[in-house]
Amino acid sequence: MTHPHSVKDTRCLIHPEREAAALCLSCGQYFCRECVTEHKGKVLCTLCLNKEKDSTARKRRLPRLIRAGLAIITGLIVCYILFYSLGTVLSLITDAFH
Ligand SMILES: [Zn+2]
Ligand SMILES: [Zn+2]
Missing domain, CATH: 1.20.5 (Single alpha-helices involved in coiled-coils or other helix-helix interfaces)
Structure with a gap:
């Protein structure tokens, strides 16, 4: 079975040496498992999570x-x-x- 949009070929935006494990739903960039967090049922990268936190704090x-x-x-x-x-x-x- 082949995946046309396999994340295997993509790398983490923050860690280029690591394979991407997930796609951030907010910015659409690929990140490794360590860089993504599930926030309110959404998969977000650390950067977007911080932005989300900022906006909620604001x-x-x-x-x-x-x-x-x-x-x-x-x-x-x-x-x-x-x-x-x-x-x-x-x-x-x-x-x-x-
Ligand atoms: Zn993001
Ligand atoms: Zn990473």
Whole structure:
């Protein structure tokens, strides 16, 4: 049985002395077994995996505005609770005086 697109003739992009074992689904380059990793069910080379990690890290860093908004809301809630408890304490004190 012959493979028209056999990876036997191809070499790893990073290790030219090694036979390619897998094809990166992202960049379409051949890599040896050591250079590819399965990531979320996809076979990716180290370079593409790093890119993927970068993009996910960037995605995680993106909602800065949301986090800032959450911080403001949390601050407001804390202030509200503080003022509310302060008001309760003050009303208790004034009640005690009556
Ligand atoms: Zn790749
Ligand atoms: Zn390699």
